[in-house]
Amino acid sequence: MGYHVIDPDDIAPAPNRPSTMRYVSEAAQMEHMGLRVYEVEPGEDIPLSGLHYHEEQEEAFYVVTGSLEVETPDRDYHVAEGQFFIAEPDHPHRASNAANAETTATILGMGAPPVDDAYSYEE
Secondary structure, three states: OOOOOOOHHHOOOOOOOOOEEEEHHHHOOOOOOEEEEEEEOOOOEOOOOOOEEEOOOEEEEEEEEOOEEEEOOOOEEEEOOOOEEEEOOOOOEEEEOOOOOOOOEEEEEEEEOOOOOEEEOOO
């Protein structure tokens, strides 16, 4: 793999997403971790599948700017700038920027292993 310096602005956003998402891990040809940068406008979600869970993947979101709201079956979380939200496998969650947020949120999303194992969660 070697070394990479990547400007997320040079990566085309993934199509058909509820918020702007750029795959840093694909640009760097990373094999063991998914790495994404999200720009989430007020009222926008991060995931495609709403409340969902991963069978295998551990997922972490770091709030670079703004804040993140995370819905889970048990409670809702407010994640402030500079904080992480971690979702372990088999734990449903849905992340968004609150509709009444004053700014766009910039979120760094990480997942390992980098598998596409998101499943919709129905209570």
